Amino acid sequence: MLSNDEYQLFIDVDGALVYTANNLIVDGMASDFALKIEPNGLLTIKNLKVINFDFVNQIVQLDNEMNQLQASVGSFEGDISDLQQDVVVNQQELTRQQHFRGYFLTIQEIYDLPNAADGDYAYSAEDLQEYIYDSQSPQSIKWVQSGHTVLDQLAPTSDSLPLVDGTATAGISNEYSRGDHKHPINVSTTLPEKDSSTGNVGTQTTLARSDHQHPLQFSSNIPVTDSTTGSYGSSTDYALSNHSHPINVETNAGNIPKPDGQGDNGTSTHYARNDHIHPLSVSVLDPLPDGEATAGVANTYARSDHIHPINVSSDVPIKDTVNEAVGINTTFSRSDHSHPLNVTTAIPVKSSSTVGIAGTQVTYARIDHQHPLQISTAAIPVANTGSGLVGNSIYYATAAHAHPLNVQPNNNILPKPNLNPSNGTSQYYARNDQVHLLTVTFPANLTAPGYVRSGVLDLQVLLSDGTSKPLSDFMLV
Structure with a gap:
């Protein structure tokens, strides 16, 4: 510290x-x-x-x-x-020796041993059993059988070396082997034999070591050439993993591959080398123009760069027809050919049917064609009705069309006073400046000393003294 x-x-x-x-x-x-x-x-x-x-x-x-x-x-x-482990072993052995009271001829001699202590044990030749002293035993005699047989009496340990394993035998010795005994290694010192075609169980009583090796069982002969039927062979030798068979190819330089033709599996027992070349089997004639399809009968090929004569028509293509036509010409059209325009010169007509018309013309309309405006120039749109109307006209309304005003045509029919609420049943609309009749409720009867004054505006109220005031001066409840 x-x-x-x-x-x-x-x-x-x-x-x-x-x-x-x-x-x-x-x-x-x-x-x-x-x-x-x-x-x-x-x-x-x-x-x-x-x-x-x-x-x-x-x-x-x-x-x-x-x-x-x-x-x-x-x-x-x-x-x-x-050292502690050694001491424990020595203590155990010492304890065992200290508690061992001996080997006695009869059981009674063990019962009569003086100064017995717990753990003491003795062997009896009378019944060949081990007896242990237990002071806690409920029996009057504290020496009790342990259940162990006296081994040295039944079968003493052997001091002889264990035999080498060989022919199985039960043995005749009355001695037993110690727990750490070892048998001599029973292995062969001769080289293992080569494998045979039939194999052999063997008669040796010795064993082969786990790292033994058999002599290489291979043939020193060159492998035979492959044959037509093949053969599994009769040799008892193996072929090394890097063996190779003689090349089984045609060695006569005069026998060159045949030209390709009708096709033939062949009968030769030789293989073709991977760089072999068949003679060219090509035609020396000019290819025919394309026309009537035919499989051909020639047994020669056309070269990969052959070219057929151009087989095209020199006529102007005809216009498209209603019924179409497969055509009977044996000539082709050039890829840049064009048909005459098959279009009409008439102005497209207006629609005359609500369901449309497929038409019967055999001419097409140009992509920029226009139909006349399909609108009415005489009939004014009708006024709106209560339930509405799909209509049956074949004309459209222009975007700037206007329906007549759908208001009450009789000026004598005024809007009703606001008294009893109602959705109404009229098919007319109300003008946005319409005025409902005024409804006034008085809490009591009124007495007027005079009469209605003439020449007064509708927005004035007649007073009891005969004069009038503007309606705005009063607050209606």
């Missing part, structure tokens, strides 16, 4: 080397530290300012010395462990 006025270097109860302040150490443990080295060698530093470099060197030196001491202690512990 190293220390100064403030800090201390010590080994705590967990075996860690700790450098901490003196006032942080309680019962061999530090509540906090500046430096700590765990038993497994892990170094933890929390505060470098309090660690003097010279002191750190001392720590490192002490750590190295501690590692050396730990290594020495580990070695000593191993030696001590070995």
